[in-house]
Amino acid sequence: MKQTSIFTAMKFENDLILRAARGESIERYPVWLMRQAGRILPEYRAVRSKLSGFKELVETPERAAEVTVQPVDLLGVDAAIIFSDILVVPEAMGLTYEMIEKKGPWFNQTISCEEELKFAQTDFDIEDRLGYVMEAIKLTNKELGGRVPLIGFAGAPWTIFCYMTEGEGSKTFSKARKILYTNPTLAHELLNRITEVTIQYLKAQIKAGAHMVQVFDSWAGILGDVQYAEFGLKYINKITEAINEVPVTLFAKGAYNSVRDLAKMNCNTIGVDWNMKIDDIRNVVGDTRTLQGNLDPCVLYSSHKEVEMLTNNMLDSFKSKRHIVNLGHGVYPDVDPDKVKTFIKTVKNYEIQY
Ligand code: CP3
Numbered sequence: 489m490k491q492t493s494i495f496t497a498m499k500f501e502n503d504l505i506l507r508a509a510r511g512e513s514i515e516r517y518p519v520w521l522m523r524q525a526g527r528i529l530p531e532y533r534a535v536r537s538k539l540s541g542f543k544e545l546v547e548t549p550e551r552a553a554e555v556t557v558q559p560v561d562l563l564g565v566d567a568a569i570i571f572s573d574i575l576v577v578p579e580a581m582g583l584t585y586e587m588i589e590k591k592g593p594w595f596n597q598t599i600s601c602e603e604e605l606k607f608a609q610t611d612f613d614i615e616d617r618l619g620y621v622m623e624a625i626k627l628t629n630k631e632l633g634g635r636v637p638l639i640g641f642a643g644a645p646w647t648i649f650c651y652m653t654e655g656e657g658s659k660t661f662s663k664a665r666k667i668l669y670t671n672p673t674l675a676h677e678l679l680n681r682i683t684e685v686t687i688q689y690l691k692a693q694i695k696a697g698a699h700m701v702q703v704f705d706s707w708a709g710i711l712g713d714v715q716y717a718e719f720g721l722k723y724i725n726k727i728t729e730a731i732n733e734v735p736v737t738l739f740a741k742g743a744y745n746s747v748r749d750l751a752k753m754n755c756n757t758i759g760v761d762w763n764m765k766i767d768d769i770r771n772v773v774g775d776t777r778t779l780q781g782n783l784d785p786c787v788l789y790s791s792h793k794e795v796e797m798l799t800n801n802m803l804d805s806f807k808s809k810r811h812i813v814n815l816g817h818g819v820y821p822d823v824d825p826d827k828v829k830t831f832i833k834t835v836k837n838y839e840i841q842y
Pocket of ligand 1: 521522523524525526527536542569570571572573574575587591592593641657704706817818
């Protein structure tokens with residue numbers, strides 16, 4: 489699978505996650521948390537409170553690097569993930585967003601017709617508009633000094649399409665889904681454009697120093713499998729075909745019926761949410777891909793003892809060494825960091841059977 493000499497040659501103090509992604513031998517399961525940078529740490533909020541808000545933090549490489557490294561120092565995770573957001577891509581294409589406190593993202597302008605495709609540009613230089621992310625990646629690697637690998641990321645085209653057409657979060661994303669029925673030509677044009685920019689963006693992150701990349705399709709589960717194949721998988725496949733430099737993780741939340749197709753793609757790791765059963769997914773995927781997940785994020789609201797027990801139950805359900813431990817979705821903002829530490833400690837103490 490994917491590995492390039494310059495990356496395999498890179499020496500890390502701890503490269504467990506890269507070995508697990510490639511299916512190589514590991515002494516224990518690696519562990520990190522989606523949304524570990526930001527959200528739960530008081531140290532993150534302290535950095536953020538000195539700035540005007542979330543966007544300034546994302547766009548200030550020194551501060552973004554600082555909060556990226558915090559979970560490595562404070563929680564002991566086996567990988568860092570660059571502090572940024574999937575929404576920097578639509579912004580670079582021409583749709584500015586605001587992050588509204590306690591509400592989430594908000595786009596003033598959205599795309600609902602051909603005329604508005606002028607807000608979905610592709611003919612720009614990635615470094616020009618997103619150079620701050622690449623700068624943050626370089627600074628983070630300096631601060632990490634090879635302790636653990638750094639994960640780069642982007643939203644999958646379908647999830648980015650949802651925000652570009654809906655303009656904000658939604659329970660149903662019915663505006664986004666309406667377009668698939670009323671104007672599929674527009675949908676495919678927009679998805680193609682997002683895909684093109686995303687490939688360039690991921691390649692720029694890798695060039696700047698991302699050692700693996702994850703594609704987040706947070707809203708995969710709101711499409712039926714036939715529509716997801718046409719408007720989701722098709723474009724994810726274009727991305728995986730283009731990225732050969734580093735291991736790739738695909739996290740398509742809720743896409744139970746599409747796991748078989750995801751596992752045929754040029755990727756190393758499949759993200760699994762907590763509604764999926766590891767056993768079933770392993771049966772479908774076989775042992776040619778690594779699985780990442782899948783503890784229910786709400787487990788971290790229970791007692792330390794229960795966190796330990798439920799984490800061990802999950803680990804006992806693994807029948808292979810091809811696992812990266814994570815939650816089944818991002819960590820929730822009001823979770824006690826000490827519970828996260830118990831989760832991580834439990835994984836680190838677990839004796840691997842394979
Ligand atoms: O994983 C990490 O820690 C790296 C940083 C990261 C952020 N967003 C920082 C962030 C990553 C990987 C993301 C991905 C992201 N952003 C996704 C896909 C993953 C998922 O959870 O499904 C999505 C759908 C978004 C869009 C987004 N960004 C929303 C809906 C919101 C508001 C609500 C929320 O999730 O907190 C954000 C804001 C955001 N992105 C915050 C952080 C730390 C909170 C902003 C703050 O500090 O107040």
